[in-house]
Amino acid sequence: MQTKNIMIVGVGGQGTLLASKLLGKLLLGKGYDVKVSEVHGMSQRGGSVVTYVRYGDKVYSPVIDKGEADVIVSFEMLEAARWAEYLKKDGVIITNTQQVNPMPVITGAQEYPQNLENKLKEKGINLDALDALSLAEKAGSSKAVNIVLMGRLSKQFDFTEEEWLAAIEQSVPPKFLELNKKAFALGRDYEV
């Protein structure tokens, strides 16, 4: 099969790394060749962060380039807009509608762009937007945004719910398992 590309984008500190870890485990378990790539260091200090997950029969490049992503999972609205160019034709952006102001907006040097959801849709981009923060809080913790989004992402795959839950079980501490299962279900079953 042709290599599939999933990008996970967000703001440093939002929990994007756990999401890629979970995906990597799931895909390796399904027998695919997998590469997961991230950048550490400077980008973690509240900066824009991106993780690439690629899988298929044989994966070469560890990164995803413009026009290549089958799915972009975005933890934040502005980041969805920033990385939209990486989406392939017929790809889908799953995004949390949460807004986190970057420093140029905080200092007043720039404004946070308005109506990004509509602007992306007007571009002809297949956008699946949800308030993952509220759903995570409903599940019991604002930190479960990543698992809510994984629940949403799971609808893009043929894998069974059991396979996803097993990967979650391997990736989160036991005491948070029930909370994360709930967060996964809320993301998966959310109706627009």
Added chain:
Amino acid sequence: MKKLMLGNEAVARGLYEAGCSFVSSYPGTPSTEITEYAAKYKEIYAEWAPNEKVALETAFGASLAGKRSFCGMKHVGVNVAADPLFTVAYTGVNGGLIIGVADDPGMHSSQNEQDSRHYAIASKIPMLEPSDSAESIAFVKEAFEISEKFDTPVFLKMCTRVAHSQSVIEECERADFAQKEYVKDGAKYIMMPGNAKKRHPIVEERTLALTDYAEIAFFNRVEDGKDNTVGIITSSTSYQYVKEVCGDKYPVLKLGMINPLPVNKIKDFANSVEKVIVVEELDGIIETHCKNIGVQVCGKELFGLIGEFSQNIVAEKLGAEVPCGKALEENIPMRPPVMCAGCPHRGLFYTLKKNKLTVLGDIGCYTLGAVAPLNAIDTTICMGASVSSLHGFNKANEGATDGKTVAVIGDSTFMHSGVTGLINIAYNDSNSTVIILDNSITGMTGHQQNPTTGYNLKGDPASKINLEALCRSVGINSVRVVDPYNLAECDAVIKEELAKAEPSVIISRRPCALLKYVKHAGPIKTNTDKCVGCKMCMQIGCPAVSMENGKVKIDNTLCTGCGVCSQMCKFDVFESVKGDK
């Protein structure tokens, strides 16, 4: 069993499986995790040294003692370790010795884009270059074999995309490596002129023998292609981009050893194709070698010398189809990295800015003091440069800048190479003021212990350097400690120390807000009715503080309650927190 493993973790796994038992390194992105993962194996003694020179000399000592040893650093770390490097190349080793170096094309976390392959050539040390995690394990094992067989240290060269990508590996058992006996051998190990003159020819012969080995070794391989109008020579992550774009269309010579490079293998490959293209990031090392041996190739004229590659760049240059996406026609604000909410550096940098000081900066999280709205740093060069260049700046200005210029340097960076600059300030009678930003950890690279923290790499209690006593002992009589959360205290002490006619050190002490043991007061409460929207609290550049409808708004998920913003406010909008004002 198959596993996904980070490139750097795979290097550590390779060290374990190869029977390595000694690691001494200095942290630096993207190399840090090699040593952190190595420290998790109980069979490996692993430590953070104060700098890369000490680390390499330490690892050499362990090799001399007969153990398989490793020393890891980032590309600029090799500059610091270059002194022992060029001479260890002459002495050779006893137990195998690997120097792990991680380059950062694209400068994700670095101050320059230097290509460490030049060091391998200049020091005449062989260099292996893996392109994924499985190769990282295999090449570590091969590097030890080469080290011992050819009596040489061996470079293992990583880059950001190999070091920080996870790919599939399979684990093996650890090999037994019996410590070799140390035998006194002055002609080999005492590098004074008489001996070194005899060693240099041995080094040159070694390079010839290694070149012969490069012709037949498994790590330099030809992969067949259907279309021989073009042949591609490549290595490292560039190989992955080439294969991504071309698959098995063109023949590929994949080089795993970058120094010394084979001669006949390259000539034979070139003769089997119509045109040779070299795909390598940064400088034209392979290309220059090809041209030197009379093989015409196309490389840098096509790909350039700057930044990292990707599959789209390689596709474009090779004339293949380049995918493109739809960009939003929108001015999307950048999201640069910032000092975290609660970062102890913030209050100190605000004070420096307020006093309009010239600030010679250094390498660490606090380099972020250079960005808006603080804009409080004038220079950043390399580890330790703040202290030494402050001395030069003030001396050259003959006293005119003494009272309005400071150096800022972190605790780990000060131990790395700042203390030598401070000795120079004391010794050469400089009226300079150095500020040590002591956040009790090596922050930027992700919380590594250092000689000022009281713990070692393995997490065990360790000797803890007393910074105040150290500064006094080198000849600085005026040493003060301030709490950077207390703006009034910082302001007063900085003014006092700059006014003195003697060198001084101010230690700005407060642990990193991200350290697990640090207890926070919790989000600060605001009485927005009192807020007049003057935006004074915005001048500190805290990501937790913003304005909404002309009033201050605190992000409760980020705010630690450090209280620095409350000290900026003249209208009592912020509820008093412990320790402020």
